[in-house]
Amino acid sequence: MDLIELANATDMTLVGGKATGLAALIAAGEKVPAGFVITTRAYQRDELPEAQILHWWATHCGGQPVAVRSSATAEDLDDASFAGLQDTTLGVREPDELLEAIRSCWSSLTSERASAYRERMRPGTPPPMMAVVVQQMVDASVAGVLFTADPLTGLRSRQVVDAVAGLGDAVVQGTVEADHATLDDGQVPQPIGCLRTAHLEELQRAGRRIEAALGSEQDIEFAFDHEGTLWLLQSRAITTLYPLPATDDGQLHVYLEVGHMQGLRNPVTPMGAELLSRAVTAMGGAFSDVLERMMVFAGGRMYLDMTFMFRSDRMRQNLPQLFEIYGSDPRVAEQLMEHPELQARRAPLRARLRAVPLILRLVALAPSTLTGVIRALLQPEWGRRRAFQAPILSDAPHGESLEDVLNAAEQAQDLVMRRGMWQMLPALYGGLAAAALAEFLLRGIAEPGEMDLTKGGMPHNPTTGMDLQLWQLAQRVRAHEDLFADREPEDLASQWRQGALPAIGLEDFLARFGHRCAQEVDAGIARWREDPAPVFAAITGYLQLQDLTQAPDARFARAAAVAESTIDELERRARAQGRTLRGAAAKWLLRRSRRLAGLREWPKFAWVQSIEQGRNYLLELGERLVQRDVLEATEDIFYLELDQARRAVAGESQMEAVASARASYEREMRRVRVPAVLLSDGSTPESTPEMNGATIRGRAAAPGRVTGPARVVTDPRTARVLPGEILVAPTTDPGWTPLFMTAAGLVSETGSPMAHGPTVAREYGIPAVIGITDATHRIATGDMLSIDGTHGTVEILDSSPVGDGA
Known part of the structure; x- marks a missing residue:
């Protein structure tokens, strides 16, 4: 099939992105200029069916002037628009001109700029194919572009119009100063330039109508003819807007990005996000319903819904400090506190009653937690021993059925989150509380930065212990440096799996630390035990270090020595100022802190072991689902949510769901900027860096x-x-x-x-x-x-x- 009527252009592989968008507009009842599509089959044969094209031009377009537009299979997609990168020719009047314009569209698919954009947006994908849309020209009095959301601020309640008198191609190309209007929901638009009130009201209605019909915010090209009829020339998803969490209460919400606190800057896999939410709420106990309401994912990133704090008279004053603690700009919190929709209001009775069990839970926890903190300060060895002996992994065997394996994966983090964490935290809290109290006692005595110096070379930290053991591996590699130098980490990892590298102790390292990786709280990410390439990358980097005075173990020892000498100096300085008791107390607290605060990394170190256990169950499940033709690849299990995984276990194919989730994940992986603060209206408030x-x-x-x-x-x-x-x-x-x-x-x-x-x-x-x-x-x-x-x-x-x- 070489030619298809535009209304029937629904097969993306046959007609490309632009044509399917126009067909969707026609199906939604919108006015679209008549036309047809030269399909990708003709492109594949690289031969124009000239006679057919001229016949269809006469039949479908009345032989009138037409627009010839590219419609590649990688164009006008949800994640990549290819806007302006392939050819469009307007006002085509002659048969030879029409055929040449189609050939020009074909050749533009492989232009340098289109190829470069495609490689950036969809690297490694097969080359697309080109279809071509031929449509009647609209004799436009006004034409331009309508965005159904503000593409600069992300505001979903505002539509934006740029238009000129006559044809709108100059707006798209950016070669003229267009008339610009903003259309805020609920407000009557005011005329500007070539755009009359009637034009703007029609666009306002059409934008919301099309957005609802096509299911996402749209970038729409339009034209009004001289009778005032609105014609739609193109509609595609706006690819740059940040996804929003779902809300249904009609109120403005404030979301603070907090995933970076756990190293989550890339999106989290769907399964990883669901298991992470479940783990956090499991740890909350009586607070789980509050955590569940607060914790949301948008664009695969973890946010906290801070709205209730803005609405609280007591809590809102702490928001700037809280934003700063969580790595966001406190000035943004201050700006939002002035927002009319984020003012304090009295919580409804139901919400206040809901807080009662939480308060009772806090009261019940306080004595045991405080007792544990005090005992850890008095007996640091007891505190460390108790933390290290906390339960982490369940040793209960799971059944052999697919349901049993899925349940085991879902519950893998429960033990450490519900019991283990609460056993680990008192010692950690003791170390942090001791440091904080010492800092208070040394106000006016310690200089800026000195308190941080007291934290250098902290013992009992599993992460620094891991890095120092990695350095020891690098020292063993020096005896075989010729085998490791100038080799890519992936190659070294492959050689190690094949047993082609000398023994350097990597097996022992992975036995202890192989459950770790970057973005490690996402169960969808491969562990070092599965892929040791990052370990080899670190080792080969260490080989560049020739000055052993800068070796990690030497630097760590120096940091510890500086910490101890700084503590002694602070006590001496306090004594010289007549604050002997204060200095002695601060010294005792800082020394106790150093014996406990290294445990700061232990809860996560333990938690990640349970994440790996759950991941292993999921890999087993994924492999068995592949054997049942429910999934295509083992790793596909991580692109499902739990309910979808249950449907897969029941025998329902989830290949389409996986393909959609993978596409969304890969789109978010390419996102350059992630908003630190996101509002439910789509806007992303920021302050200018100083x-x-x-x-x-x-x-x-x-x-x-x-x-x-x-x-x-x-x-x-x-x-x-x-x-x-x-x-x-x-x-x-x-x-x-x-x-x-x-x-x-x-x-x-x-x-x-x-x-x-x-x-x-x-x-x-x-x-x-x-x-x-x-x-x-x-x-x-x-x-x-x-x-x-x-x-x-x-x-x-x-x-x-x-x-x-x-």
């Missing part, structure tokens, strides 16, 4: 000052940081920390001083600055940086043309 010339102000996270070249890393799995380089990253979690071993400093876009990355940076004694918006885009690999982790500043001393990251 800058002074080439100096960017972020947040102090680990004290010290260092100068060195930047190494921008967006994926830690196969990255290397050379000795002396400053790691610039979007976020960090324990899976990133092997890179810290050679890094001279750390700059990250997100984070809190309490998050894993800054904590480990302090323990290694490397300066860290966090909260630098778009750092991985504003800084390039090779830029010479000077970072001040005490005052939270990054200065770009010299920009380098070397590249833009790793």
Whole structure:
């Protein structure tokens, strides 16, 4: 079939994206100029059916002037628009001109700009095919583009119009100054330029109507003829809007992105998100319903719904500080506190009654928790032993049925979250409380950054222990350096699996730490035990370190020595100021803190073991579902939610659901900017980063000052940081920390001083600055940086043309 009437153009593989969009408009009852499609079959044969085309032109378009538009199979899609990258020819009047315009569309598919865009947006996908749409031209009095959501702010309640008198191609191409109007829901639009009130009201209605019919916000090309009739020339999804959580109460909600606190900057797999939500609510006990309401996922990222705090007289005053703790800009909280829809209001009686059991739960927990904290401070060894003996993995055997395996995967995290965490936390709280109380006692005595120095080289931290053991592996590799040098991590991992590498102790390392990886709280991510390429990347990076005075174990020991000497100096200074008792108490508290606070990383270290256990169950389930032809690949199980997995277990194919979820996941993986704060109306409030010339102000996270070249890393799995380089990253979690071993400093876009990355940076004694918006885009690999982790500043001393990251 070489030609199809536009109304019947519903097969994407045959007619491409633009044609299917137009057919959908026709099916929805909208007015679309008559036309037809030259299908991809003709393109595949690379031969124009000239006689048929001219016949259809006469029959379907009356031989009138037509527009010839590309309609590739990778065009006008939900995740990539290809706007303007393939050819359109307007006002075609002659037969030869028509045939040449079609050939031009065909050739534009493989143009340099279209190929480059396609590789960026859909890397590695098969080459698309080209269909061509031929439509009657509209004799336009006014034409342009309508967005059914504001593409700049993300506001869903506002439509935006750009239009000119006559044909609208100049608006699309950006070659003229168009008349611009905003259409806010519920407001009567005002005329502007060529756009009369009648035009705007018709567009306002049409936009909402089309959005509802097609199921998403739309980018629509339109034209009004001289009789005032609205014609639709194209409609495609707006590909840049950030997805919103579902709400049904009609109120404005505020969502704070918090996934970066656990190293989640990339989207979480659907199964990973569901298991993560279940684990967090399981830990909450009586608070689980509150956590369940607060925790939402948007675009695969984890957010907290902070709306109830904005509506509370008592809580709202703490919001700027809370935003800062969670790595967001407190100025955004202050701006939102002025929003008329986010003012304090009295909670309904039902909500206040719902809080009663939570209060009772807090009262019941307080004595035992406080007792545990006090005993841990008095007996640190008891506190550590109790934390290390907390239950983590269930040893109860699961049944052999698919239902049993799925249930085991779903419940794998329950034991550690419901019981283990509560056994681990008192010792950790004791260490943190001791440090906080010591800081209070040393006010006016300690200089800026000195309290952070007391946290360097903290013992009993499983993450630093992991990194130091990795350094020991690197030392064993030096005896076989010729086998490891200049080899890609994936190649080394493959050689190791085949037993082609010498023994360096990697098996022992993976036995203890193989459950870890970057973004490790997502069960959908492969563990180091499955893919040790990141471990080899770290090892080969360590081999670049020749100055053993900068070796990780030496740096860690120096940080510990500095911490101890700083504690002694603070006590001496307090005594010199006549505050002997205060200094002695602070010294005791800081020493107790050092014996406990390293446990800060232990709960997550333990939790991730249960995540791996659940992942292994899911891999077993996925493999068995593949054998039953319900899934195509074992890993597909992670692109299902639990209800879908149950349907798969019942024998219902989930291949279509997996394909849709994978497409959404891959689209979000390509997203460059993730809003730190998201409103339910789609807007993403931000504040401008403070800058002074080439100096960017972020947040102090680990004290010290260092100068060195930047190494921008967006994926830690196969990255290397050379000795002396400053790691610039979007976020960090324990899976990133092997890179810290050679890094001279750390700059990250997100984070809190309490998050894993800054904590480990302090323990290694490397300066860290966090909260630098778009750092991985504003800084390039090779830029010479000077970072001040005490005052939270990054200065770009010299920009380098070397590249833009790793």
